[in-house]
Each structure stands twice: as structure tokens, then as C-alpha cells.
Amino acid sequence: xxxxxxxxxxxxxxxxxxxxxxxxxxxxxxxxxxxxxxxxxxxxxxxxxxxxxxxxxxxxxxxxxxxxxxxxxxxxxxxxxxxxxxxxxxxxxxxxxxxxxxxxxxxxxxxxxxxxxxxxxxxxxxxxxxxxxxxxxxxxxxxxxxxxxxxxxxxxxxxxxxxxxxxxxxxxxxxxxxxxxxxxxxxxxxxxxxxxxxxxxxxxxxxxxxxxxxx
Numbered sequence: 307x308x309x310x311x312x313x314x315x316x317x318x319x320x321x322x323x324x325x326x327x328x329x330x331x332x333x334x335x336x337x338x339x340x341x342x343x344x345x346x347x348x349x350x351x352x353x354x355x356x357x358x359x360x361x362x363x364x365x366x367x368x369x370x371x372x373x374x375x376x377x378x379x380x381x382x383x384x385x386x387x388x389x390x391x392x393x394x395x396x397x398x399x400x401x402x403x404x405x406x407x408x409x410x411x412x413x414x415x416x417x418x419x420x421x422x423x424x425x426x427x428x429x430x431x432x433x434x435x436x437x438x439x440x441x442x443x444x445x446x447x448x449x450x451x452x453x454x455x456x457x458x459x460x461x462x463x464x465x466x467x468x469x470x471x472x473x474x475x476x477x478x479x480x481x482x483x484x485x486x487x488x489x490x491x492x493x494x495x496x497x498x499x500x501x502x503x504x505x506x507x508x509x510x511x512x513x514x515x516x517x518x519x520x521x
Contacts (some may be wrong), residue, residue: 331355331513333395340395342426343402344517349425351395355512362510363420364518367475375478382483385496389471391512394502397471398426410450410471413482414506418475422516424509427473432484449492464495471500476507 332338339352349384380388381437389397394410401408410427412419419429433439449455449462453470456463470489474481486499509516 329355333391333514334392340399341402341493342398344427346423349515349517351425351515353515359513362422365507365510368466370478372478374480375482376475378480378483380503382486382503383490383496384503386486386490386499386501387497388501388503390502390504391508393500394424394471394473397469397500398424400428401471407454407468408471409468411473411482411485413472413485414472414479415481418506418520422506422518424473425517426516430485432474432481432488435485435488453457453494455494464493464498467494467498469498470494471502473502473505476505477503477519478507479505 330338333340333351333353339350341348341350343349382388397408398410400406401410409422411421412427412429413432414429415431415433416429423429429446430452435445437445446457450457452468454467456466472482472485474483482501482505486501489499490496506516
């Protein structure tokens with residue numbers, strides 16, 4: 307009887323340990339979480355640990371009208387690199403380091419950002435860079451103060467600009483593509499632009515951390 311009880315106890319302990327292991331949700335097999343800086347404060351990015359967690363209801367619709375919500379290609383423009391979640395996380399970590407020359411940009415309008423954004427990113431709505439929805443002073447200020455471009459007698463020097471990583475709501479969203487196309491039109495180097503095509507859609511689908519930015 308004692309042997310039986312010992313066997314049952316061992317089996318229960320093994321079952322509990324197995325259940326605990328199964329519930330663990332890492333980013334990769336070797337990375338459980340990363341720390342980034344968001345609005346001056348440290349934030350941990352990790353995946354939701356609830357194995358029964360489901361995607362946010364804002365991203366469950368599968369058939370938004372096209373146009374305007376048409377599926378975007380993997381390659382958005384010549385020279386612009388399309389990245390996935392792991393690359394995005396690497397850029398977020400790099401962008402959080404002092405003196406970093408990387409800027410991760412949420413290209414969505416404030417109403418979407420208010421619902422939650424990716425920690426470590428800054429909001430720059432696509433409307434602020436377009437000439438028909440913004441103004442020359444605002445655009446010039448962004449290019450100079452935020453991106454590091456140099457105004458030389460109305461000609462832009464982009465030789466020392468930051469690497470920009472842009473995203474929006476996902477593969478059907480046009481907000482980050484608009485920002486990217488506008489930047490390319492101004493002469494921003496394509497190799498300095500990265501596009502996280504999956505955006506908030508994929509970020510939520512993988513249960514990764516989001517945060518509501520402070521106003």
C-alpha cells in the first residue's frame with residue numbers, strides 16, 4: 307500500500323509539473339520576456355500566460371471592406387525591409403538604449419492608439435507627414451527634430467537620419483504604408499525604413515504586451 311501511495315504521489319507531482327510547464331508561454335524557447343522603455347518608463351514585453359486567452363475583439367473581424375482595407379504585399383517598396391515579431395522586438399530593445407538611432411513608430415491615428423500600442427514605440431499619425439493633411443512647418447519639424455534630417459537651403463540631407471520601424475493595425479491597414487510612401491517621396495533612404503507588416507493584428511494574435519499611452 308505504501309508503494310502504491312508513493313507511486314500515486316509521484317504521478318500527481320509529475321502531472322502538476324507537466325501542467326505548469328505546458329502553461330508557460332515564452333517569446334522563443336530561450337527568451338521569456340524583454341524590457342523596453344516606453345515614455346521614459348521600463349515596460350516588460352511578454353506573451354499572455356493564459357493558455358485560453360483569445361485575441362482582442364478589435365482584431366477579430368476578417369472581412370473589412372476593400373477598398374480601403376485591402377491586403378498589402380509583403381514587399382511594400384524597393385529597399386524597404388519587411389520584418390516579423392522577433393525582429394520587431396529586437397528593434398524595440400535597441401530603440402530603448404541610450405543614444406539609439408532607431409525609432410519605432412505607431413503610424414495610427416490617436417483613436418486607435420488610445421486602445422493600446424506596442425511598448426517602446428512612439429505615435430506619429432500618418433496624417434502629420436502628408437502635405438494635404440498637415441503643414442510645411444510640422445513636417446519639417448518632424449524630419450529635423452524626430453528623424454535627424456538636415457535642412458540645407460530647402461534640400462534635405464538624410465545621410466544621418468534614424469532607422470525608422472513603422473507599423474499600424476496589420477496586413478490590411480494603410481496607415482503605416484502611407485507614412486512609408488510619404489517618407490520615400492521626400493527622399494528618405496529606403497534602407498533606413500523597416501515595416502512591421504503584421505502590426506497590431508499579429509501582435510495581439512500572439513498575446514504580446516500592449517500598453518495604453520499616457521496623454
